[in-house]
Amino acid sequence: MRIALPARIDAAAIADRDPSGTIGDLCGETMGTGWSVRFATRPDVDAGRIRALIEQRLAHIVAQMSHWEPDSLLCAFNRAPGGSWAALPDDFATVMEAGLAVADRTDGAYDPAMGHLVDLWGFGPPGPKPPPTASMVEQARALCGWRRLAYDAPARLLRQPGGLHLDLSGIAKGYAVDAVADLLSRAGLRHALVEIGGELAGRGIRPDGEPWWVDLENPPGADIPPLRVALHGLAVATSGNYLRGYHTIDPAGGYPVDNGIASLSVIAASAMLADAWATALTVAGPDTGMELAARHAIAARMIVMEEGGAREILSPALLAMLED
Secondary structure, eight states, rough: EEEOOSOOHHHHHHHHHTTEEEEEEEEEETTTTEEEEEEEEEETTOOHHHHHHHHHHHHHHHHHHHHOOOOOTTHHHHHSSSSOEOOOOOOHHHHHHHHHHHHHHHSSSSSSSOOOHHTTTOSSSTTOOOOHHHHHHHHHHOOOGHHHHGTTTTTTTEEEEOOOOOOTTTHHHHHHHHHHHHHHHTTOOSSSSEETTTTEEEEOOTTTTTEEEEOOOOOOTTTOOEEEOOOOOOEEEEEEEEETOSSOOOOOTSOOOSEEEEEEEEEESSSHHHHHHHHHHHHOHHHHHHHHHHTTEEEEEEEEETEEEEEEEOHHHHTTOOOO
C-alpha cells in the first residue's frame, strides 16, 4: 500500500484530540448527489442541530450557485441583459475569483462560463439530448468563454457580457465541501471528514490519533497499486469518465474530451481548488496536464487507458508526498 502524507502536521489539531471521543456520522442529499460527514464528537454534541446547520449551509450555497435551480443567483445572472453588473455575495464571489484564477493559469482548460455547451451536450438542466451538430457546437461556443467576463474584485461585481451562461458545477461542489468543514470547525467539531459526491476534505484527526484515510479509486480494469491519502488539512477531488462516460467538455473545441484519461485525482489544501484543477488537468490531457501540474505544484494522479492497459502518472508534488 502506497501512502501519501501531508507536508505539514497541524500540532494544534494533535493537541486538541480527545482520545475518549467517538465518531459521529451524518448524511443527506444535495446538488443532485449525497453528502456525508464523519466527525469526532462528544456526548454533549446535538447531532440534530449539526445536521440542521449543514443542511442550511448547503441550501444557501445552492440558492446562490446552482445551474439547476431557476431561482438561483447564478441563473438570474445568466438571464441578465448584456452590459449589466451583478453584485456577488461572499460565497459566489469566492468561487468566481478562484474559478477565474484557475482559468487564467490553465489557459481556459477550466472555464466557469461554459453553461451553453454543458446544456447543449445534455449535461445541464434540460437533461439528455441527441448529439449536437457541428454548427450547433460553434454557435454555443461563441456564447461561452471566461475571457468575455469582467470582474471587479474589490467591489465583487461581475459583468454579464450578453448571452453568457455560467456553470460552476466543476468548482462549487468542492467549495461546498470546504464550507461544511469550516462550519463544523466553528461549531467546535474541528476533527472531521466531509464528502459531497466523492469529493472530500479532512480536518484534524480521528479520536484514535489516526488521520482520515482515503483510498483513491481505480477505474474498472486498471491494475494500479492502491494509493492511500492522509487527509489531514487536505482535500481530494477526482474527475473521471468511467462512471458517467465522457462528460467533461473541452472549452477550446466544444466537445467532450476523449484523450484516454480515465481518472484524474488532485490533492490540494481546499476541495474547491482540487475540484477545479481536476477538471482542468483532465481537459488538458496527459502531456499538457502533467506539465501544468508540475509548473503549478499540483499534487495529481492521472490514470490513462492505453492499448496495453492502464498507465499511472504521478505529478512531482504527489511523488513528494509518498511515504518512503
